[in-house]
Amino acid sequence: MGGGDGKKESGATGGGSERDSLSLSLISQYNEIPLERGREIDLSFLVRIKAVAEMNEDRRAPVTLIATIDRSASMKDKLPLVKDSLKFMVQQLRDEDKLAIVTFDHEVDKLLPITSMTSSGKVLAKKAIESIRERGHTNLSGGLLAALQLLYDVPLSESTLVESIVLFTDGKANFGIKDREPLAKATKSMVNEIGRQVCVFTLGYGSDHDSDTLHAISDAGNGLFYFVENKDSIPDSFCDCLGGLLSIAAQNLVLTLTVNDELCRMVKPPLTSYVTESCPKQTYKITIPDIYCEEEKCIPIHTRLLAASSTAGCIESKAQILSCSLTYFDILRCSPKTTTATGAVLVSKEISDPVIVKEYQEDIELHLTRYDVAEAISSATKLADEGQLESARAALHRYKACIKKSVVFGLPLAKYFEETIDESLKGLASQSHYSGHGKPSMMNYSLSHYQQQSHGAGAGASSILSDGSGVIDRDTVVESFFGEKFYLIEFIAFILQHLKNLLMDHFSRTTWPLKTTDFDWVITVPAIWDAPGKRMMREAAYLAGLLTEYGSINKFTPVSYRSLPLPNEVNPDKLSLALEPESAALYSQETVGDQIESDPATSIIPRPSDYMVIDAGGGTIDITAHIEADGSIVVENIPTGNAWGGTQINEAFSKILEGIANDPGFEKFLASGDRSQNMADIIKIFYTEFESEKLLFGKEQTEEIRISLPSRFVRFHDKNLQAGIKKRSGIDYEDDMLYISKEVVESELFGPALNGIIECTLQAIKSNDNDLSTFYLVGGFGGCKYVHKKVKAAIDKSFHGQGRSCNVIVPPTPQLAVATGAAIWRKNPEKIKARRSDATYGIGATQSFEDDKHDEYYKFYNEEQEKYKCDSIFSVFLEKGELAKSDEVITASSRPSRQRNTTMKLQIYSTPDLGIQYIKDKNGKSTVTKIGQIVIDIPNPDNLPREKRLVDVTMDFSGTEIQAKAKYRVTGEEVKTVCDFLSAQQT
Structure with a gap:
């Protein structure tokens, strides 16, 4: 097939269509070059091969995997994780995939022959996995060659397009073939004997x-090597390896490059570690390994244009410098393909210097840097192998300095290059550390840079489940539907980072590129969230790199018994948390005079001074009452709400569908094939098909909702659906479509949630002392026609019973009310003048004992101070229901409990009650809840006595977050102060 035009202004053309798995393009660093007699010009190109962005599971090529596992005695404490990883591997395989399991110690056992992964095959596989026990020594060659023999014995007619061996070991070969070269030769010989595309990982x-x-x-077997540094990394490594194998887009890639020898010559061979064959007439053939979905392979090419007389015939036209063609076997389409691209540049006599295309110049420089980093790390590895650690370190430091001077310095990929150099330097700390950890890591880094091989193609988590403890702290763990565990704060951080990257990518294409630090960032949170919940969003933002140009999260921390550290607070003032009902109120007040005339629910009314906001989102209902006077707002009530958000409707529908299909939790369907693809179907049912019907329900003439069911779900559950419908009234099923009558929707789906919303709303109205009559209903769920209709009717009924009237308004685009209002608030946060405290807040304190004030039970003698003290006092800052004004703060003085302390921690407690005097009763039971601590730095270089080291702590409860500052009287300066609400359960 021929090549099509790409970005013509830069001399780049490319081939490949939307129907192909790969695209090929060739870009030039210059858009235009001058015609100048006798002058030679160096010109670089970049060949880019890019695979399709995502795998269509139905078209994925079947795979055959041979899991080859070291079960020697040293594997005892790793085998449980290896077994779990193998079980996960089994879950991901489809009926047409095949698996075999080989184990080795001093003996070799084929625990599972090559078996199709049907439901019965998976049962056999799991039994084989459970039977693995540690013993003996390490006959690595025996296990590997047995695995290769299994593939050799497979007839061509029964083979699959993707055939791979995954070998896991923790030791050195001490049985069978022990030396590297004979083992590599034996591997290559067996792979060649098999005669098919086989990879050994x-x-x-x-x-x-x-x-x-x-x-x-792995080199001999056309595969990759993974260094697994610790036990917790075992599942990740298996997932990365498996993810790649299940997403191969193309095999047998051969790239042919030809230089126009009449105009230029190749300065040096293509910069790549792939096998490259030099052919006549400046032609090179490059063999490229399998390429996975979303992968990109880039090869820099250096050419030199000959003296300008050679290009005289190309004046004011495109001179074709380079052409390339790519042949490959398209795995997703099961057919051979060819695509082409050309590299051309405009020759002009009107200019004196080449015209650079900046975006392409950076691309080319990045990949030149990538190759140079691989070379630098590889050279350092050779030096370290010879015992020259100092020379190895010096070489890496020199190249790191080069990066800092290059045009790509500061770009994200260049930062990653620097990080790999830094990690390599750590591996060179000592000869023993290099041998054990440094060398395999450095080999991995150099190979990764040389081959641009993705190590992150594993299946990801697409749903999370709360741990159900009800306590949120920095170590709260969530679980994916694959059973993988992650720290919640890191999970949120990756989401925030993704949103940040989308925004920055958008702005990178503007005329003035912006940095993350150019923005003030706002995150919206429910008003009913407590301090730890809000703090988690702030710390997740720090991890996500919202407030810095460096140091953002790049991998999940393996879940363990160790607590996550407190992240660094950088530019904390650049981040604000906006309360969602307050933001919605600001938006609604701004738009109240511009209602949509066609919707009677949004009739125009005078701007109210008293109003209530009902923010009905997906998860929570959030209600606050406001008074507006002289342009300022007071939040008059304690925020109230519940969990009857829109997802409750989805849960109710889920129960109905589970019952009809006779499949609790849809576990049968999820286990019937590829779990991630099946989960995607479930998500589509609820968050695409049902969600759109839910929001539209309540329009005039609505008699039912119709849900289209995915074909995979229908094929698996068709008989159950037919039988289940017969037991249900008000629900029909026909032609992959589920029909739910208006009566069932109202009573079973919306009924419980609406009762919860209405009950909470009426209670908020009853407890409010002000004579308000305007209600704003906002949020994605609040914009649902049926929700508005029912909530309005309930409030109308309540008001009519008192002889009053009211307005229940859904503003335009209610789903955007919170986001738009948050931006309005950030521009003028002082607009909110005061808020009611949702609890009583204070700290635990120790004071000098006073007979007429303190209880004898809490009396103790402090030997250092030589006086009686009273312990466990609840020193109250703010009472529940008290109005915290924006211009008021609370100041208390404290000093370290011991002379040697250079850090002071003030424990923060809260309670919904009034009149609490002590933080625990006489039985030792807590009377308040510890929600966090204020951590204050109090250095003491002059070794001052404790009594002179007073700290004035200022607390501000009026904002959206609890804030604290501290001034050290010794120096008269503010000291570092952190409000830590996520370590409360650790101290």
């Missing part, structure tokens, strides 16, 4: 494995 664990040998095996 090796996973080396810890400091005792032979990384050189495993690298040699």
Whole structure:
């Protein structure tokens, strides 16, 4: 097939259509070059091969995997995680996929022959996995060759397009073939004998494995080597490896490059580690390994244009400098393909210097840097192998300095290059550390840069489940539907980082590129959230890099018994948390005079001074009452609400569908094939099909809602659906469509949630002392026609019973009310003058004992101070229901409890009650809840006595977050103060 035009202004053309798995393009660093007699010009190009962005599961090529597992005695404490990883692997395979399991110690056992992963095959696989027990020594060659023999014995007619071996070991070969070269030769010989595209992936664990040998095996077997540094990384490494194997887009790639020898010559061979063959007439053939979905392979090409007389015939036209063609086998389409691209540049006599295309110049420089980093790390590895650690470190430092001077310095990918150099330098700390950890890591880094091989193609989590403890702290863990565990704060951080990257990518295409630090960031949160919930969003923003140009999260921390550290607070004033009902109120007040005439629910009324906001979102209902006077707002009530948001409707529908299909939790369907694809179907049912019907329900003439069911779900559950419908009234099923009558929707789906919303709303109205009559109903769920109709009717009925009238208004685009209002608030946060405290807040304190004030039970003698003190006093800052004004703060003085302390921690407590005097009763039971602590730095370089080291702590409860500042009287300066609400359960 021929090539099509790409970005013509830069001399780049490319081939490949939307129907192909790969696209090919060729870009030039210059858009235009001058015609100048006798002058030669260096010109660089970048060949870019890009695979399709996502895998269509129905078209994925079947795979055959041979899991080859070291079960020697040293594997005892790793085998449980290896087994779990193998079980996860089994879950991801489809009926047409095949799996075999080989284990080795001093003996080799084929626990599972090559078996199709049907439901019965998966049962056999799981039994085989459970039977693995540790014993003996390490006959690595025996296990590997047995795995290769299994593939050799498969007839061509029964083979699959993707055939791979995944070998896991934690030690060195001490049985069978022990030396690297013979083992690599044996691997290559067997792969050649098989005569098909076979890949061998090796996973080396810890400091005792032979990384050189495993690298040699994976190279000989056309695969990759993974260094598994610790136990917690075992599942991730298996997932990365498996994810790639299940998303191969193309195989047998051969790239042919030809230079126009009449106009230029190749300065040096293409910069790549792939096998490159030099052919006549400045032509090169490059063999490229399998490419996975979303992967990109880029190869820099250096050419030199000959003296300008050679290009005289190309004046004011495109001179074709380079052409390339790519042949490959398209795995997703099961057919061979060819695509082409050309590199051309405009020759002009009107200019004196080449015209650079900045975006392409950076691209080319990045990949030149990538290749140079791989070379630098590879050279440092060779030096370290010879015992020259100092020379290795010096080489890496020199190249890191080069990056800082290059045009790509500061770009995200260049930062990653620097990080890999830094990690390599850590591996060179000592000869023993290099041998155990440094070398395999450095080999991984250099290989990764050389081959641009993605190590993150594993299936990701697409749903999270709360741990159900009800306590949120920095170590709260959530679980994906694959059973993988993640720290909630990091999960949120990756979401925030993704949103940030989308925004920055958008602005990067503007005339003035912006940095993350150019923005003030606002995150909206429900008003009913407590301090730890709000603090989690702030710390997640720090991790996501919203407030800095560096140091954002790049991987999940393995879940363990160790607590996550407190993240660094950088530019904290650049981030604000906006309360959602307040934001919605600001938006609604701004738009109240511009209602949509066609909707009677939004009739125009005078701007109210008293009003209530009902924010009905997906998860929560959030209600606040406001008084507006002289342009300022007072939040008059304690925020109230509940969890009867829109997802409750989805839960009710889920119960109905689970009952009809006789499949609780849809576990049967999820386990019937590829779990991630099946989960995607479930998500589509609820968050695409049902969600749109839910929001439209309540319009005139609505008699039913109709839900289109995915074909996979229908094929699996068709008989159950037919039988289940017969047991239900008001629900029909026909032609992959589920029909739910208006009566069922109102009573079973919306009924419970609306009762919860209405009950909460009426209670908020009753407890409000002000004579308000305007209600704003906002949020994605609040914009639902039926919700508005029912909430309005309930409030109308309540008011009519008192002989009063009211207005229940849904503003335009209610789903955007919170986001738009948050921007309005951030521009003028002082507009909210005061808020009611939702609880009583204070700190635990120790004071000098006073007979007429303190209880004898809490009396104790302080030997250092030589006086009687009273312990466990609840020193109250703010009472529940008290109005916290924006211009009022609370100041208290404190000093360290011990002379040697350079940090002071004030524990913060809260209670819904009034009149609490002590933080625990006489039985030792807590009377208040510890929600966090204020951590204050109090240095003491002059070794001042404790009594002179007073700190004035200022607390501000009037904002959307609890804030604290501290002034050290010793210096008269503010000291570092952190409000830590996520370590409350650890101290």
